[in-house]
Amino acid sequence: MSIEPGTLYVVATPIGNRADLSERACSVLGAVSVVLAEDTRRTRPLLRDLGIRTPLLALHEHNEQARVADLVARLAGGEALALVSDAGTPLISDPGYRLVRAAREAGFPVSPVPGACAAIAALSVAGIPADRFAFEGFLPAKAVARRNALDALRAETRTLVFYEAVHRVRDTLRDLAATLGGERRACVARELTKLHETVRDGTLAELSAWADADEDVVRGEIVLVVAGAADAAPAGLDARTLLDELARELPAAKAAQITARLTGEPRKKLYQWLVDKGGV
Numbered sequence: 100m101s102i103e104p105g106t107l108y109v110v111a112t113p114i115g116n117r118a119d120l121s122e123r124a125c126s127v128l129g130a131v132s133v134v135l136a137e138d139t140r141r142t143r144p145l146l147r148d149l150g151i152r153t154p155l156l157a158l159h160e161h162n163e164q165a166r167v168a169d170l171v172a173r174l175a176g177g178e179a180l181a182l183v184s185d186a187g188t189p190l191i192s193d194p195g196y197r198l199v200r201a202a203r204e205a206g207f208p209v210s211p212v213p214g215a216c217a218a219i220a221a222l223s224v225a226g227i228p229a230d231r232f233a234f235e236g237f238l239p240a241k242a243v244a245r246r247n248a249l250d251a252l253r254a255e256t257r258t259l260v261f262y263e264a265v266h267r268v269r270d271t272l273r274d275l276a277a278t279l280g281g282e283r284r285a286c287v288a289r290e291l292t293k294l295h296e297t298v299r300d301g302t303l304a305e306l307s308a309w310a311d312a313d314e315d316v317v318r319g320e321i322v323l324v325v326a327g328a329a330d331a332a333p334a335g336l337d338a339r340t341l342l343d344e345l346a347r348e349l350p351a352a353k354a355a356q357i358t359a360r361l362t363g364e365p366r367k368k369l370y371q372w373l374v375d376k377g378g379v
């Protein structure tokens with residue numbers, strides 16, 4: 100396969116099963132002048148097993164900014180470069196955007212060699228609507244910040260996708276159930292494409308109880324997929340109670356408008372109810 104000079108190739112590598120590396124990815128890695136790797140110790144065995152001798156250069160969170168100018172100069176000199184991360188698609192919760200931006204701003208082509216991505220793989224098997232989703236990456240590690248981040252997602256109607264470190268997964272499932280409601284559907288996708296692949300779905304309450312009891316859940320790598328907030332009012336949120344509360348603080352029209360948005364009840368009907376009650 101021919102590659103274009105002066106091009107940065109962003110190459111996806113497997114998230115577990117080596118056979119998921121595409122033929123094109125293999126050709127590009129073998130043909131560029133250097134492979135920029137998040138961790139050369141992780142990428143070296145992959146290249147070696149493929150019989151690829153392209154030199155490796157470390158490009159990670161801590162040296163990316165410092166290396167960008169030199170790498171853009173290499174593109175200007177006509178070299179083709181490949182960017183890979185430890186696993187999956189670079190830039191997706193992985194380093195690389197500074198280099199991609201700098202290459203694009205300098206006018207060099209940046210070309211994707213797509214392949215595995217844990218978030219997309221999890222969405223494809225979760226059985227939760229995937230036509231609209233919000234990829235949230237890693238939640239904050241500290242408990243309070245994590246709860247605040249989840250609070251902000253309470254009303255999000257798109258499916259939510261999280262990456263999570265295994266040692267925090269039990270706490271996160273507990274926080275998800277407490278914040279978003281134990282009845283929400285969700286899926287734990289663990290060790291995808293690997294020997295111990297486990298895809299488990301259920302409500303957040305069920306998954307939290309299962310994770311607390313399961314020894315294996317704290318090993319390996321995990322994606323959490325959580326259904327978005329239902330468009331209709333959550334159980335227990337009574338439209339008239341909400342309307343009453345809001346009407347104490349806001350003009351009637353505004354209170355009816357917000358209640359309609361949150362509960363799905365017709366705005367005019369809610370407003371009329373306030374009128375009938377003598378609140379307008």
Ligand code: SAM
Pocket residue numbers: 114115184186187188189190191192193215216217218261262263264288289290291292293320321322
């Ligand atoms: N760039 C990668 C991608 O495209 O998926 C993600 C890199 S991020 C630093 C690593 C996280 O991805 C892990 O903590 C885990 O949440 C998820 N992950 C990676 N491989 C996985 C796998 N085989 N099964 C489940 N989750 C995985």
